Amino acid sequence: MIHKFKAKDLNIVLDVNSGGVHLVDDMTYDLLDYIEEPLEETCPQKALDELSGKYTVEQLKECYGEILELYHDKVLFSGDPYAVYAETAINSPIKAMCLHISHDCNLRCKYCFASTGDFGTGRKLMPLETAKAAIDFLLEKSVGRENLELDFFGGEPLMNFDVVKQTVAYARSKEKEYGKNFRFTITTNGMLLDDDAIDFINKEMYNVVLSIDGRKEVNDRMRVRADGNGSYDRIVKNFKKLVEKRGDKEWYVRGTYTKYNLDFSEDVFHLYDQGFDQISVEPVVEDPKVEYAITEEDLDQICKEYDRLADRLMELKKNGGFLNFFHFMIDLEQGPCVIKRLRGCGSGNEYVSITPDGDIYPCHQFVGHEEYCMGNIEDGTFNEEIKKEFAGAHVYSKPSCQKCWAKFYCSGGCNANNYIYNGDIHKVHEMSCKIQRKRLESAILIKVCEMLEKAGTQE
Numbered sequence: 326m327i328h329k330f331k332a333k334d335l336n337i338v339l340d341v342n343s344g345g346v347h348l349v350d351d352m353t354y355d356l357l358d359y360i361e362e363p364l365e366e367t368c369p370q371k372a373l374d375e376l377s378g379k380y381t382v383e384q385l386k387e388c389y390g391e392i393l394e395l396y397h398d399k400v401l402f403s404g405d406p407y408a409v410y411a412e413t414a415i416n417s418p419i420k421a422m423c424l425h426i427s428h429d430c431n432l433r434c435k436y437c438f439a440s441t442g443d444f445g446t447g448r449k450l451m452p453l454e455t456a457k458a459a460i461d462f463l464l465e466k467s468v469g470r471e472n473l474e475l476d477f478f479g480g481e482p483l484m485n486f487d488v489v490k491q492t493v494a495y496a497r498s499k500e501k502e503y504g505k506n507f508r509f510t511i512t513t514n515g516m517l518l519d520d521d522a523i524d525f526i527n528k529e530m531y532n533v534v535l536s537i538d539g540r541k542e543v544n545d546r547m548r549v550r551a552d553g554n555g556s557y558d559r560i561v562k563n564f565k566k567l568v569e570k571r572g573d574k575e576w577y578v579r580g581t582y583t584k585y586n587l588d589f590s591e592d593v594f595h596l597y598d599q600g601f602d603q604i605s606v607e608p609v610v611e612d613p614k615v616e617y618a619i620t621e622e623d624l625d626q627i628c629k630e631y632d633r634l635a636d637r638l639m640e641l642k643k644n645g646g647f648l649n650f651f652h653f654m655i656d657l658e659q660g661p662c663v664i665k666r667l668r669g670c671g672s673g674n675e676y677v678s679i680t681p682d683g684d685i686y687p688c689h690q691f692v693g694h695e696e697y698c699m700g701n702i703e704d705g706t707f708n709e710e711i712k713k714e715f716a717g718a719h720v721y722s723k724p725s726c727q728k729c730w731a732k733f734y735c736s737g738g739c740n741a742n743n744y745i746y747n748g749d750i751h752k753v754h755e756m757s758c759k760i761q762r763k764r765l766e767s768a769i770l771i772k773v774c775e776m777l778e779k780a781g782t783q784e
Contacts, residue, residue, distance in 0.1 A: 327402060328730030329357055332632075332770045339769065341730045343403040346769060347395075348777075352380050352388050360389075364396045407733070411667055411721040416713060419466040420473055421671070423678040423689045424459055426451045426489055427480035431516050432556055434548045436581060436609050436617065439480065444680070444692045450485040451681035455703065456492040459679040462702045464503050474531075476510045478678070478689055483517035493529050512536065512579075514548070515560035515567075523567045531575065535564045538580040539592020539606065546585060547617070565600055577603035577651065583617040587626045590634035597641075597648050605651035608760050610742050619756065628763045635767040639774055655734065655768040669736030673699070673715025687715055690741030697744070715740065718750050725753045735761045 326341040329349075336354040338347040349357075359372035368389035373382055380388075395401035429448040433441045443449070460475075467473055475496065477489050489511070496507045508531040515535060526533055537560055538544040545555025568576060578601045582589035589606050596604050608627070611618040619627070634650070641648055670676060673687030680692055683703040691697045700706035720726040720737045738761070742754040 326362070326405075326728075326730060327357065329354060330766050332766065333774070335770070335773065337766075337769060337773060338401070339730065340401050340403055341733065342405050342407070343400060344733070345400050345403075346773060347401065348773065352376075352384060353392065355379070356385060356388055356392065360392065360402075362402050364393055364402060366393065407667060408721060411719055416716050417671070417675045418468050418470050419463060419675060419677055420470040421475070421676040422459065422463050422473075423476045423478045423676070424451070424456060424492070425479065425678060425680045425689065425692065426456065426477050426482045426492070427485040428681050429484050430480040430514070431484065431551060432481070432514050432548055433551055433553075436547055436583060436611060438610075438690055439692070443480065446680070446682075446693060448480075449681045451488060453488050453491050455679075455681060455683050456488055457495050458683060458702045460492065460496045460499065462679070462685075464499060464505065466707075467505070471504065472506050472508060474508050474510070476512065478512050481514055481517065482511055483513055483522055486517070486522060490525060508532075510534065514556065515563045516550070516556060518560075518563035518567060523563075523570060526567065527571045527574065533567065533571070533574075533576040535560075535567070535576065535578045535601075536580070537561070537564065537578050537596070538582070539586065539589070540595045543586045543592055544580075547581070547583065561599060568601065575603075577605055577649075580604075580606040581609050582606055583609045583611075584619055584623060585617055587623060587630060590630055590637060593634060593648070593650060594637065602648050603651075604648065607652070608757070610739075610746070610754065610757060612746075619760075621756070624759055627760060631763050631767045635771055639771060642775075643778075652764045653768040653771055655765065655772060667719040667721070667733075667736060669738070669740075672740050673697075673718075674712055687711070688741055690739070690745070694744070715750070723751045723753055725755070725758070729758070729762075731758070731762045731765050734765050 327338055328341060329336070329338045336349045336351065338349055338357065340347070355376055356372055359369045368386050373385055376385055392401060427450050428443045428446060429450060430441060463473055463475070482489055493509060500506060509529055510532040511526060511530050512534040513536065515537070538548055541555070541557040544557045548556050550556055564578065578596055580592060582592065586592060593604055593606055608619050609617065613620045635653065638648060638650060638653065676688060677699065678686045678689045678692060679702060680686070683701045685699040685702060685707060686692045687697055687699065697711060699708045699711045718737065718740055720732040723737050726732045726737050738753050738757055740750040742757055743752055744750045746754050
């Protein structure tokens, strides 16, 4: 399988299974449209007939011979090395947990999938004993795993900050006994960040996700406080202080773009101008009937905006600047492990979420969907059948993924979005797929341009 596209006067061809990227001339690019797997030893007659007005028959045959050589060398139209692994190592130990330390929030973000913080279950905070039971559950279910990950999530986690601190202390007290190493993260809207919280987070949290949408007018249109006022001025000040004191530890700002700001590259660069160089800005996923939802009619503009963002990022780097835009991060030389390529985040299998009531869900976005409640840590129940279902959710079990060139980069997309919008974790959310494919093309283009620039400087 291959995928080809044109960008910045370049003809780019991705060999899907090997991950190899090729720059080709116009004739090769055109000829590839006529080639089907497995390749024949002679050039397809249809190609000779239809392209002979543009190229000579001899040129086409010679070009096909070069393609055939790449095919035999297994660097173009290479075989699938991953299918054999799809059904192996399925039922993995749980290694990561999203702890809903708070089902309450001091913001009322209009696009919030968590029903402005309470996930539709009523505003509540997680008791310390439930948090401890969640740690015990993770220790029990992580047999064979040394490194464990725990994300403090909400709502707004800092509304239950004392329990956050005590939970970290409890987990640390168990590390030596169980031979484990906890890596904590926290996702915060920043409204309650003070010196005490910043110091604790920077000491204990392996990563921090800072929620902000970009420009003041964009952020404050969607990310409003309970009283209806905007949050921008307060959170920017707090985020800058946290980042300044954090040193070389990981963090990033994470925003959402909607129909209201399809010029989202402006928000990316606004955040950069504010001193943030680790940035993720993602499309809202919402019912198309909602006024701020992204719909099919927005896709052309979104694609152009990713082109614009890629150009701006390359220009910034050329001038000595640095901005790490998360959705353009791609490794063309090695990439993620096989299981990660096939199953993505591991929701419901390697990763679960725990609510303040102790209910277990495949991930934070499934909370409230009772049909996917996997059990409860306080009464000791856990549905292994649901775990097996999610373990079997991979790119070979999702019909739309099987023939998609992007499958080993998106790993089948978000199971929660698939279920919420299509009623089946195996049926992909096509709008998200289209945007993802465009982001991947932009990411590949950036890497290609960097390699060309590097090669040019070495000549």
